Amino acid sequence: MKIRGAVAAALASAGILLAGWQAGTQVHGISTVTSSTTATGTKGSTGTGSPGTGSTGTGTTGSVGSSGTGSSGTSNSSASGTYTGTAVQTRFGAVQVQITVSNGKITEVTPLQLTDTDGRSIQISNRAAPLLRTKVLAAQSANVQTVSGATVTSRAYLTSLQAAIDAANL
Amino acid sequence: MNTKLLPASPAASRSGRPELSPTKRQARGWFDRQYRQRMLRTDLLTVIAWASVAASVALWLADGGAAATTTVAEAFTAAGIVTGLIGMDLVLLMLLLAARIPFVDRTIGHDRALEFHGKLGKPSLYLLLAHGVLLIIGYGLAEGLDPVSEAVNLWIQVPDMWLAFVSMALFIAVVVTSLVAVRRRFPYEFWYVVHLLTYAAVATSIPHQFSVGGLFAAGTWQRWYWLAIWTYTGTALVYFRILEPVLATARHQLTVARVEAVAPGVVNIVMRGRKLDELAGTGGRFFIWRFLAPGMWWHPHPFSLSAEPVFNGPAGEGTLRVTVRNLGNGSAQLLKLRKGTKVALEGPYGLLSTAARTKNKVVMIGAGIGITPLRALLETTPFAPGEATVLLRGHTDRELYLSREILDLCQARGVRLFHLTGRRSPTNSRSRSNSRSRTNSTWLPEDAVRNGYSLTSYVPDIADADVYVCGPAAWAENVIADAVQAGVREEQIHHERFDW
Numbered sequence: 001m002k003i004r005g006a007v008a009a010a011l012a013s014a015g016i017l018l019a020g021w022q023a024g025t026q027v028h029g030i031s032t033v034t035s036s037t038t039a040t041g042t043k044g045s046t047g048t049g050s051p052g053t054g055s056t057g058t059g060t061t062g063s064v065g066s067s068g069t070g071s072s073g074t075s076n077s078s079a080s081g082t083y084t085g086t087a088v089q090t091r092f093g094a095v096q097v098q099i100t101v102s103n104g105k106i107t108e109v110t111p112l113q114l115t116d117t118d119g120r121s122i123q124i125s126n127r128a129a130p131l132l133r134t135k136v137l138a139a140q141s142a143n144v145q146t147v148s149g150a151t152v153t154s155r156a157y158l159t160s161l162q163a164a165i166d167a168a169n170l
Numbered sequence: 171m172n173t174k175l176l177p178a179s180p181a182a183s184r185s186g187r188p189e190l191s192p193t194k195r196q197a198r199g200w201f202d203r204q205y206r207q208r209m210l211r212t213d214l215l216t217v218i219a220w221a222s223v224a225a226s227v228a229l230w231l232a233d234g235g236a237a238a239t240t241t242v243a244e245a246f247t248a249a250g251i252v253t254g255l256i257g258m259d260l261v262l263l264m265l266l267l268a269a270r271i272p273f274v275d276r277t278i279g280h281d282r283a284l285e286f287h288g289k290l291g292k293p294s295l296y297l298l299l300a301h302g303v304l305l306i307i308g309y310g311l312a313e314g315l316d317p318v319s320e321a322v323n324l325w326i327q328v329p330d331m332w333l334a335f336v337s338m339a340l341f342i343a344v345v346v347t348s349l350v351a352v353r354r355r356f357p358y359e360f361w362y363v364v365h366l367l368t369y370a371a372v373a374t375s376i377p378h379q380f381s382v383g384g385l386f387a388a389g390t391w392q393r394w395y396w397l398a399i400w401t402y403t404g405t406a407l408v409y410f411r412i413l414e415p416v417l418a419t420a421r422h423q424l425t426v427a428r429v430e431a432v433a434p435g436v437v438n439i440v441m442r443g444r445k446l447d448e449l450a451g452t453g454g455r456f457f458i459w460r461f462l463a464p465g466m467w468w469h470p471h472p473f474s475l476s477a478e479p480v481f482n483g484p485a486g487e488g489t490l491r492v493t494v495r496n497l498g499n500g501s502a503q504l505l506k507l508r509k510g511t512k513v514a515l516e517g518p519y520g521l522l523s524t525a526a527r528t529k530n531k532v533v534m535i536g537a538g539i540g541i542t543p544l545r546a547l548l549e550t551t552p553f554a555p556g557e558a559t560v561l562l563r564g565h566t567d568r569e570l571y572l573s574r575e576i577l578d579l580c581q582a583r584g585v586r587l588f589h590l591t592g593r594r595s596p597t598n599s600r601s602r603s604n605s606r607s608r609t610n611s612t613w614l615p616e617d618a619v620r621n622g623y624s625l626t627s628y629v630p631d632i633a634d635a636d637v638y639v640c641g642p643a644a645w646a647e648n649v650i651a652d653a654v655q656a657g658v659r660e661e662q663i664h665h666e667r668f669d670w
Binding site: 004005006008009010012013014016017019020021023024025092117118119120121122123126127148149150 | 212213216217219220221223224225227228229230231232233234235236237243309311312313314323324327328329330331378381382383384386387388
C-alpha cells in the first residue's frame, strides 16, 4: 500500500513537472516570435520604426511605431520639442520614454512607463532609469550599455528611446 | 498471579444499537473493505501532498524560469524563487495538517497528522531561509551590490519586503520554540502562545508573495493558482478550527451535570446536552473541551469520552462523560468544577474508534487513565463473543479505573479480561530491551515477566487482531514493540497518545 502511494505520488509529481517544463519552453518560443505593432500616440506624424530586434531570450517583444509632437511642427530637420517613443512590452510591464529635444540635442529623457508588474520590477526600474538617463544624455544616442541587473528594462528603455529619436529625425 | 481470566460468556442482547450488530459487518468482510478504503485515502493524501510540491515548482517552470536562467546571478535568483515556492507549499501543507480537516482525521488520525505537521517544520524553515539568502545574493550579484546592501535596499525600496523580513524572524522564533528541548523547558501555555505566532508569520509573508515576485504578478494564471490554495487553506483553518467548534458548542449546549469521584485524583465529569444522538459512536475518540468558568475558559483539555453518549430525549437530550485524572496545573481545577458550568467542545478527533478497524478480532491494552477511552470503545465496537480481549495495567487494583464497568461490559459481550497489576519489572531500562530477547515485555508487571509471560501468553491469536493501545508514551511504545514481535502489522495497531 505504501509502495502504491509512493509510486502514484512520484508519477503525479513527474507529470506535473514535465507539463510545467513544456509550458515554460512554449512561453519563450512565443515571446521571441511575436512582435506586436502597436503605435502609441495619435498626434503628429506616425513614423515607422524598425522591427524590435535583439530581444531573444529576454522575453522582450519590441513594438514598432512612434509618434512625436514638434513644438513648431513645421520642419523635420531642425527638431525641437518633445517626442514620445513606442511603448515596448516586456514580461515585467510596458516601457515608454519621452525625449525633449532642443536645437537638435536631447536635453531630457522622461520615462512615461517603466517595468512595474511587481515590487521587484519597480525597484529595478527606479534604479536603472536615472542611470540610463545620464548615459543617454552624455552619448546623445541610444547606443549605450545596458544597466547590469536590469537588462530587460534597459533594452526596452533604449528601444523606446531609439523610436523617439527616429521620430525626431535626429 | 495478579491476573484473572473470565470465561467468555455469550453476549447478552443489547437493545437499541441495531447498527452495531457484529455479525452483519463481519459476514461481508466489512473491516477489510474499510481498511482498504482508508489505505486508498491515505495514498490519495500522499499524492496530493507530493503533487502540490511538484506543482509549486511547475509554476516557475511554466513561466519559463529555467530557460531564462543563464548567468550566475540568475541561477541564485532561480534557486531562491524555487526554495521559496517549495517552502511556502510545505507551510501550507503544515497548516492543512493542523486544520483538523475531517477527511484527514478519519484517514490518518489526529496524532499522525500532527506528527507529519511537526516533521515538516524544520524543512520548511530551512527552505524559507534559503529563499531569503539566495535571493539577496542573486539580486545583489545582478546589481553589483553586496548582500547586506541588497537586503537593506529590498527593505527600503520594495513595498511589502519589510513585512517579509518580519515574517522570517517570526518563522525562526516559532520553529526554535517548537523544538522539543524548548518545549520541555517552558510550560505548555507559553509554547502554545508562541505557536500562535505562526499565524502572524504566515500572514506577514503573504503580501510580498503577490506583490514582489514577477511569477505571481497580476494577470498570470500562477497568481490564481496561488490565491486558490491560500484561500482553501485559510477557509479550512477558519471553518474547522473556529466556526465548526462554535457551531458544535451552540448545537449541543453542554453544561456540567455532576463530577463524581472515581479514585483519588480521578473524577468522572458528566455533562448534559442536546442533539447527542449526532455523537453516537464517538466513544473512545477525543474532544477538546473548554470549561467556561473564570480562569479556566482559555485552557483547552483534550479528553476522550469514557462512555458512549447516552441520549433519550426527543431532541437527543442526554449526557456525555469523560474521566479525568489530575495530571497537573490545568486539570486540578477540574476536580471541583461547579454544576451548571457551560462547556465548549471541538471534535470528535482521532482514530481510536471503529473507523480504524481492519480485522474481526480486537485486543485492547490500556494503562492508568488510558483505560478510560478503551472502556467507551469496548461498549460499541463490533465483535463476536470470544473475539475480543482486554488487558488492563495498573500498579494496584485501584488504578484500574472504571474496572467495574469494564467487567460488566466484558461479561455482557463475551470478552476475555486480564487485570495486570503490580510493580513494574525492574529490568525496564532500554539497554535491556535492545538485546532482542523474549523478555522485553517490560510493560507487564514484574511477576508476570518473571513467570515468562509475554503478550502472546494472554492473546495467542493477536497477529490476527486489531490492537488498541492507550497509555503513557514509553509504556505504549513497549507494548507496540511486543505486538510487532508477535506478528501484528503496523496497520493493525491503533495508538492514542495519552500524556499530553
